[in-house]
Amino acid sequence: MDIGLIGLGHMGTPVARNLIKAGHRLTVYNRTRAKAEALAGEGAGIAPTIAEACRAEVLITLLADDAAVESVVFGPGGVLDSLPGGAIHLSISTISVALSERLLQSHQSRSQVFAVATVFGRPEAAAAAALFIVAAGHNAALAKCEPLFEAIGQKSFNLSERPADANLVKLAGNFLIASVIESLGEAVALIRKAGVDPHRFVEILTGSLFAAPVYKTYGTIIANEAYEPAGFKMPLGLKDVRLALAAAEALNVALPVASLLRDHFLTGLAQGGAESDWSALARLSAKNAGL
């Protein structure tokens, strides 16, 4: 399939590689052109402009935040102006529910198709084509994207016909991961202060009721106190919790644990944690405990 891809960050680059490996004709665009050129040798076409990346059946955006997506889509010569009628804009970025709804309306008014495929997994999982994919949009669009999902993920879920639902589920999922980090961090601070070995504690948890990837990944990081280099930086964690809170606020839903997470991320950042993994929430718990 002819695919365009805009955004070659920590997630975009491995996704691009897996699409090429799966045999798709991929054209990439990145604001910093060097990152795009790195993929040329592996078979990617380089688009000098957003408009040229849009000459595709499916145009993927995988960008850092709302502002980046808005600038790429709504700017002059942007995706909205350039995507052919009937072509699909598949948004993989973690963005707000509100922006996702605006994108849907904007694309519909141009007879373009908008679909969302949010992904769970850190860069290693992206490299291993082992992402979990939560897709939403019209069935025909999702069916067309299915080969892409197979190329980049280990499993995909067709959630609903409303694209923004996939954004909300992604935000709710990241909220749940952050909750795991926070509660694990508090529990580990407690048992460490009592003199119990945190590695043994994590081993027991993940060997019993908590035998899930998220506990294994973060339990290990927290027991090792290995928050740098970051797999997912604290400011991104704050961003996602903020987006979950914003989506909830629009519906008058309180999320007390998310409020607490937001406060702890801010404190972590105020104390110099901008380059740390978001699991450094646990370092704050340890510090507060006097460890």
Next chain:
Amino acid sequence: MDIGLIGLGHMGTPVARNLIKAGHRLTVYNRTRAKAEALAGEGAGIAPTIAEACRAEVLITLLADDAAVESVVFGPGGVLDSLPGGAIHLSISTISVALSERLLQSHQSRSQVFAVATVFGRPEAAAAAALFIVAAGHNAALAKCEPLFEAIGQKSFNLSERPADANLVKLAGNFLIASVIESLGEAVALIRKAGVDPHRFVEILTGSLFAAPVYKTYGTIIANEAYEPAGFKMPLGLKDVRLALAAAEALNVALPVASLLRDHFLTGLAQGGAESDWSALARLSAKNAGL
């Protein structure tokens, strides 16, 4: 082995059955004698007094709370008075770290052995001999109890030589389960209010990063809003969170998520939830969201 067992509640009865099935000579004592007699037909001996249950190599207590354990152990004619020197008191109850430390000292002063084996799993898991066991105490004592662990659980962890460590890990573990319930409840309230199907949401979570028993069990209950009959009642949830907070307070450790859980359990109880499962925390989130 000759085993005594005091306490035939939701957990004690299936544990007793599995000990008998594994071929141990079991003598049981229960304050309400009828529950003990129900097991007579299955091969258990009935002890008319605590003292007679204590004529054993290992005396197991599996009681509701600190008060019940204190009454059985420290009262006249209680475990402390009755257990032979060198015999083991194996405490399975979820009790405070402070009481566990007091039990250790009391038994040591009588040349009795005190060990702890806390368990993770609901009554169904106890019936299926599928509990997870966290044991702590002198190695010789734990080695002697190993056949009992095999009879009642699917897996046991030897944590450390200090019995109270196993109590702390149990409390920390229950705190983590309650945290999962709370954050799941908040996330489900959010996605339900946005019109997303909660069953599909739970399916996605447990089919990806959250593929752990605890998310499957509680995700299903919450999606079904099926909080009665209770597997583990709200007052017990409050009790365990309170014990975790007490253990943490003794060490000057703040557990903000546990504080939030405590508040939500109290609100649930004030609104009539005493007979509901502790996962009815999620009903409170739904109610607060106006669902």
Next chain:
Amino acid sequence: MDIGLIGLGHMGTPVARNLIKAGHRLTVYNRTRAKAEALAGEGAGIAPTIAEACRAEVLITLLADDAAVESVVFGPGGVLDSLPGGAIHLSISTISVALSERLLQSHQSRSQVFAVATVFGRPEAAAAAALFIVAAGHNAALAKCEPLFEAIGQKSFNLSERPADANLVKLAGNFLIASVIESLGEAVALIRKAGVDPHRFVEILTGSLFAAPVYKTYGTIIANEAYEPAGFKMPLGLKDVRLALAAAEALNVALPVASLLRDHFLTGLAQGGAESDWSALARLSAKNAGL
């Protein structure tokens, strides 16, 4: 002095009356013209457009929120386009720190003067010319506005030369008032459930350490459970706490009590409290306590 005033809501109307009473030549503009006409009989001139209200030495804006101020100031034919060079835009509205900073820059680039005078006090206090005023801006501008402050308030404070400081202090002050409401609401729920008379409780507090207007006003409302009609509606309370949180987030400052307030306001709104006074936070505490 020649004064223009835009915004005749609950606060704007009594402020306008007091300016007229003090002998100033006042021209008013309101989107809904009827509210302006009501003041014509009292001596106010009616401006048919924003531009005509701007023909003044001091143009006051007293509007509901950021969006209203942005629309009045930045729109075509708005304040920025219309205010004479050297004239003062005095902003009394409770708006975000970020918007205040943007207003300062925009006015400076047009050689106009921007100053802020935020006020504490409910509509009754505005009617009685008993507001407390926190002013910030260049000293010359504040000196010129001093007669206006005397006309509408009982006391004014010259805070600093940076206008946005007055917005921040207003948000911090409203956060403190909301904190008083929340903690009073919790305390009253407790003593009421214990059978203590809440009126007596409030009388004791305000007759001893808490002899401040804010405790008298809100203590009485809460003891009487008289949340309607609202003096200051819950959505406005949420708005101000949200602005305080936003100002704090921009500086990486966590405000845990504000987070809790935000959650409680959202729950109050989800349960139908949009027309209630913001002190109906206390009704939520009572409800949660099963009262």
Next chain:
Amino acid sequence: MDIGLIGLGHMGTPVARNLIKAGHRLTVYNRTRAKAEALAGEGAGIAPTIAEACRAEVLITLLADDAAVESVVFGPGGVLDSLPGGAIHLSISTISVALSERLLQSHQSRSQVFAVATVFGRPEAAAAAALFIVAAGHNAALAKCEPLFEAIGQKSFNLSERPADANLVKLAGNFLIASVIESLGEAVALIRKAGVDPHRFVEILTGSLFAAPVYKTYGTIIANEAYEPAGFKMPLGLKDVRLALAAAEALNVALPVASLLRDHFLTGLAQGGAESDWSALARLSAKNAGL
């Protein structure tokens, strides 16, 4: 009147002085006898035992906590054993509601009278006979104690006939003071990080809606960051919040702000604040903000 007084700490000593000044015959008992002897020169009789202090019409206890009161009252040769029938035990200590109820029953069973007079005010206020007194108990008993209240306080409130109500109101009041400290601390952290002068901020608050002693006292301490020497130490603050939480828990009432206070006190203690004033909660907010 013949008065006995047990407990000569920071509050007991000035209270004793004011009783002597008012002309009462005072006999004092203190575990550390030196503190009692210091008062001998001012006219106090020294009781070598608790029993001798109890030879009085009114026996006042003013002790640090539940444990101290229990030891003095229930021990052999204690208040319960020694107080004459019909004499009054007036408890001024900040103790739990549960202990107060137990004291009432115990004294009634001995035909002794139990009444409570809790006080608001720091040691300086005690020295100046400027305490606020909240009294509860049978009217006859309170009438008899009225001259004592006049000797030590500026104002007394007769709350109800149930002594424990005065304990609850004291705990609720201290909870409210701690809430003021916490929210002030957060607000000051915010405005300081924005570059606003905290002294000016406190001046504005206490010159307008927050013109109450509690804001003046703590606003000044916080603006000055002068947490040592302590007027009321952090462990005592934690104790009182804990007692408020316990009273609320017995009634299934959640106090979210109190939970937050408890967490922050624990963190303050874990970081070495045991000798600091309880208003050092504000230091934690500043630290968390990176100040």
